[in-house]
Amino acid sequence: MIPGDYVALAVILFVIGAVGVLIRRNAMVIFMCIELMLNAVNLAFVAFARLHGTIDGQVIAFFVMVVAAAEVVVGLAILMAIFRSRRSASVDDANLLKY
Amino acid sequence: MTSLSGALAAATITPPHIEYGQLSPLLVVFGAAVAGVLVEAFVPRERRRAFHLVIALGGLVAAFALIISVAATPSLFAHGSPGHVVAMGAVGVDGPTLFIQGTIVVLAFVSVLLIAESSHGVSPFAAQAAAVPGSAEEREGLLRGISHTEVYPLTLFAVGGMMLFPAANDLLTMFVALEVLSLPLYLLCGLARRRRLISQEAAMKYFLLGAFSSAFFLFGVAMLYGYSGSVSLSAIAAAAATNVSSATLLYAGIALVGIGLLFKIGAVPFQSWKPDVYQGAPTAVTALMASCTVVSAFGGLLRVFYVAFGQLTWDWRPAMWGVAILTMLAGAIIAITQTDVKRMLAYSSIAHGGFVLTAVVAATAAGLSASLFYLAVYGLTTIGAFAVVTLVRDPAGEANHLSKWAGLGKRSPWLAGVFAFFLLAFAGIPLTSGFAGKFAVFQAAAAGGALPLVIIGVLASAVAAFFYVRVIVLMFFSDPAPDGPTVVTPGLFTGAAVAVGAAATLVFGIAPEPLLALASHAAAHLFVR
Amino acid sequence: MNAAHVLAASTVGAGAVVAFWILAVISVAAALGLVLAPRAVHGAVLLAVVMLSLAVLYGVAGAPFLAFVQIIVYTGAVLMLFLFVLMIVGVSAADSMRETIRGQRLAAGLAGIGLLVLLALVVGHAAIGPAAPAGSNYGVLNVQRLAQLIFTRYVFPFELTSALLITAALGAMVLAHRERTSPKPSQRDLARQRVRGDHPAPLPGPGVYARGDAADMPALLPDGTPSPLSLNPVMARRRGSAIRVPGPGVPAPLPPGEPGKDGGPDAEPDREGAHP
Numbered sequence: 029m030i031p032g033d034y035v036a037l038a039v040i041l042f043v044i045g046a047v048g049v050l051i052r053r054n055a056m057v058i059f060m061c062i063e064l065m066l067n068a069v070n071l072a073f074v075a076f077a078r079l080h081g082t083i084d085g086q087v088i089a090f091f092v093m094v095v096a097a098a099e100v101v102v103g104l105a106i107l108m109a110i111f112r113s114r115r116s117a118s119v120d121d122a123n124l125l126k127y
Numbered sequence: 128m129t130s131l132s133g134a135l136a137a138a139t140i141t142p143p144h145i146e147y148g149q150l151s152p153l154l155v156v157f158g159a160a161v162a163g164v165l166v167e168a169f170v171p172r173e174r175r176r177a178f179h180l181v182i183a184l185g186g187l188v189a190a191f192a193l194i195i196s197v198a199a200t201p202s203l204f205a206h207g208s209p210g211h212v213v214a215m216g217a218v219g220v221d222g223p224t225l226f227i228q229g230t231i232v233v234l235a236f237v238s239v240l241l242i243a244e245s246s247h248g249v250s251p252f253a254a255q256a257a258a259v260p261g262s263a264e265e266r267e268g269l270l271r272g273i274s275h276t277e278v279y280p281l282t283l284f285a286v287g288g289m290m291l292f293p294a295a296n297d298l299l300t301m302f303v304a305l306e307v308l309s310l311p312l313y314l315l316c317g318l319a320r321r322r323r324l325i326s327q328e329a330a331m332k333y334f335l336l337g338a339f340s341s342a343f344f345l346f347g348v349a350m351l352y353g354y355s356g357s358v359s360l361s362a363i364a365a366a367a368a369t370n371v372s373s374a375t376l377l378y379a380g381i382a383l384v385g386i387g388l389l390f391k392i393g394a395v396p397f398q399s400w401k402p403d404v405y406q407g408a409p410t411a412v413t414a415l416m417a418s419c420t421v422v423s424a425f426g427g428l429l430r431v432f433y434v435a436f437g438q439l440t441w442d443w444r445p446a447m448w449g450v451a452i453l454t455m456l457a458g459a460i461i462a463i464t465q466t467d468v469k470r471m472l473a474y475s476s477i478a479h480g481g482f483v484l485t486a487v488v489a490a491t492a493a494g495l496s497a498s499l500f501y502l503a504v505y506g507l508t509t510i511g512a513f514a515v516v517t518l519v520r521d522p523a524g525e526a527n528h529l530s531k532w533a534g535l536g537k538r539s540p541w542l543a544g545v546f547a548f549f550l551l552a553f554a555g556i557p558l559t560s561g562f563a564g565k566f567a568v569f570q571a572a573a574a575g576g577a578l579p580l581v582i583i584g585v586l587a588s589a590v591a592a593f594f595y596v597r598v599i600v601l602m603f604f605s606d607p608a609p610d611g612p613t614v615v616t617p618g619l620f621t622g623a624a625v626a627v628g629a630a631a632t633l634v635f636g637i638a639p640e641p642l643l644a645l646a647s648h649a650a651a652h653l654f655v656r
Numbered sequence: 657m658n659a660a661h662v663l664a665a666s667t668v669g670a671g672a673v674v675a676f677w678i679l680a681v682i683s684v685a686a687a688l689g690l691v692l693a694p695r696a697v698h699g700a701v702l703l704a705v706v707m708l709s710l711a712v713l714y715g716v717a718g719a720p721f722l723a724f725v726q727i728i729v730y731t732g733a734v735l736m737l738f739l740f741v742l743m744i745v746g747v748s749a750a751d752s753m754r755e756t757i758r759g760q761r762l763a764a765g766l767a768g769i770g771l772l773v774l775l776a777l778v779v780g781h782a783a784i785g786p787a788a789p790a791g792s793n794y795g796v797l798n799v800q801r802l803a804q805l806i807f808t809r810y811v812f813p814f815e816l817t818s819a820l821l822i823t824a825a826l827g828a829m830v831l832a833h834r835e836r837t838s839p840k841p842s843q844r845d846l847a848r849q850r851v852r853g854d855h856p857a858p859l860p861g862p863g864v865y866a867r868g869d870a871a872d873m874p875a876l877l878p879d880g881t882p883s884p885l886s887l888n889p890v891m892a893r894r895r896g897s898a899i900r901v902p903g904p905g906v907p908a909p910l911p912p913g914e915p916g917k918d919g920g921p922d923a924e925p926d927r928e929g930a931h932p
Contacts, residue, residue, distance in 0.1 A: 032784040037680045039775045047768030048691035065342040076353035081788030086719045087805045094817045101824035102310045104741045105831035111745045143808045217812035257834045267837040303813045314827040379778040
């Protein structure tokens, strides 16, 4: 395998995820784009681990998965509470706090 | 068969060596948090608060005592060593870390007092966070007078993460600590009792922006891992010193990790979450965030930039100059337009972050000790200020709009006087701790070759002083509105918080030398590598 | 060939390159689909596609344990949790494609292109060399080596993640668990309420017509108006469903013979991508 290709793919997925967070208005989709960014980071870790011949990168990717799972739980709890209150998942409707 | 015996041979793992003694403050705080969760599970509702108070406050006091005892261990700083790296290289125990952890524990103690305030029958936290605002279930919960007591274990988990974040010696532990400190804060922001829609909105904004920035932080860690083959801060520094080729991965890593850390501090251009989150969160939680999170985040920033990138100051200093300038000016200027007292304090906290960044830029031991001192005194003043904000109430809850604060000086001179004192400390008037802090920070920055930053800092302080004085004038020299808010008599806990904040601001303003000496002693050997 | 040779062979050579390029195209296409799909559920399925193709890439890159953990934990648990919450939040909730902040799309797109160019330059210049020779880490002993690392060098963050998991569980309970404030009505109480209420008889079921018999088709009363009792209130609130509950702000129903025509007052005329 060629680690450079994997890292390039990780960069592309990361940027797509970042643009998705900035463009989309549905809070659930924004959160899914953040998950896409975390997956891209995992791919970068695995590729760099293969580059150096160590597996620290795989262990770190494993920890990132654990952290992402906990973050998903907390995030979805918050989003569900918001949805119940407002019947809408759009971040544009969350406009009570302003400049 | 060869693969099987090979697998068996590889199955022996030498057990790791954990220095429980040096980790004891952290372990006590996490243990108290777990004990809090058990209290939630097994203790009947009426007695939970008492149990939680004992466990939380007792745990924090024990942690502070343990920090002092760890710092006093003769073997820790023997032979001029800066400290120890413990837990198989995951945690660093050194002077600055112990100072920051001690600061965080003290600030957390005062914040827990604010969180625990339930005089006048009103706890700041929701009765049933899962109930829809305005529904019958919420009304029933409010009538029953219950409130969520899970905030105590959540606060302790956050404080544990905050203590670990500046102590983390490799970037993986730092990332996990970042999430451990952030997730409970996301939850706590959404648990206000009144104005729940704003509170939930603040929680959502904090969560989405926080997750976004920690993804950037993580990508930076990946770049640094790719560059150096390790996530340990000292290994990255060693690789940066020896390996000059393919340094673009290193620079990308510095930038992305810096983005993640600057978000947590609230530096411009990553500050947009601060005003909304500070305004929407329950004020006791805002006090926790404004004091402890800022201290912890700066500790993490200092450790990463001094240890991992300490030899690369030529590379990250220019960018940090720009960030410091933008932060100071933007924080001061935008605060002028604010009409909500919590948002104003949020922008002022952004500006103060900029002032500390000028000392960070210096990248010397003097800069480090000045930052430590500033963070300690600023944290105590901030908690006092937010404690005062909780006391100004009208029938709808806290009266946060500045127009309602008009004439407060005529109705409650003591409270307005204390708040004016805190505002003067923020402005950096002599005889307050704010002045001592700013003096130390600007002196270190000038000595470190950042004189233009000092000039801009002084300008920004002048601009900031304008809106602080404007609030003081509003309180003392304008007439109170006829249907204005009342100032409730502070309960024991809030009164203690205000008293501690005011006393600290006065004492460290008049006699800052002991704390300054302690900070410079802690920072003398910088961080352990 | 034993397993070690197979595993090692899968990570080098033409097979790995072909696998990479196919999966790269699939994952980028799915990622773009996630960002551009108007409906959140489509986005979730496309994210599952990305995660599964990344899992195969991990396998090719010499991380078989991580590949399986990605499938089982990340795709199978985390993403399914996403789908559950999406179902609760509202399946048909489509994003309004209209911008609220003018130029935000353009600015975000430019920022994305800028970030992509910057990072591409970094990665391109970085001269990321060839993979190091696969040592004992990348063979049959991959899992053992991972275990060695997790339980020796990284044991402290490993134990620390337990704090995360406790916080997550506590947070989910606080924000999503509604405690009962009054005792749960028993079967007897419910039956008593029903008999003493307006409609002791069971409610009418949905309508069955020549053109359709879905569960969201209202039954018709003798004068041709839809019967509100035959409607499931959750479905009645979904945009674009066949039902219009007569009430304030909703016009009188269409004459019989034309069920299912959309065009009620709450369909926004400037919504792109709205589904009838």
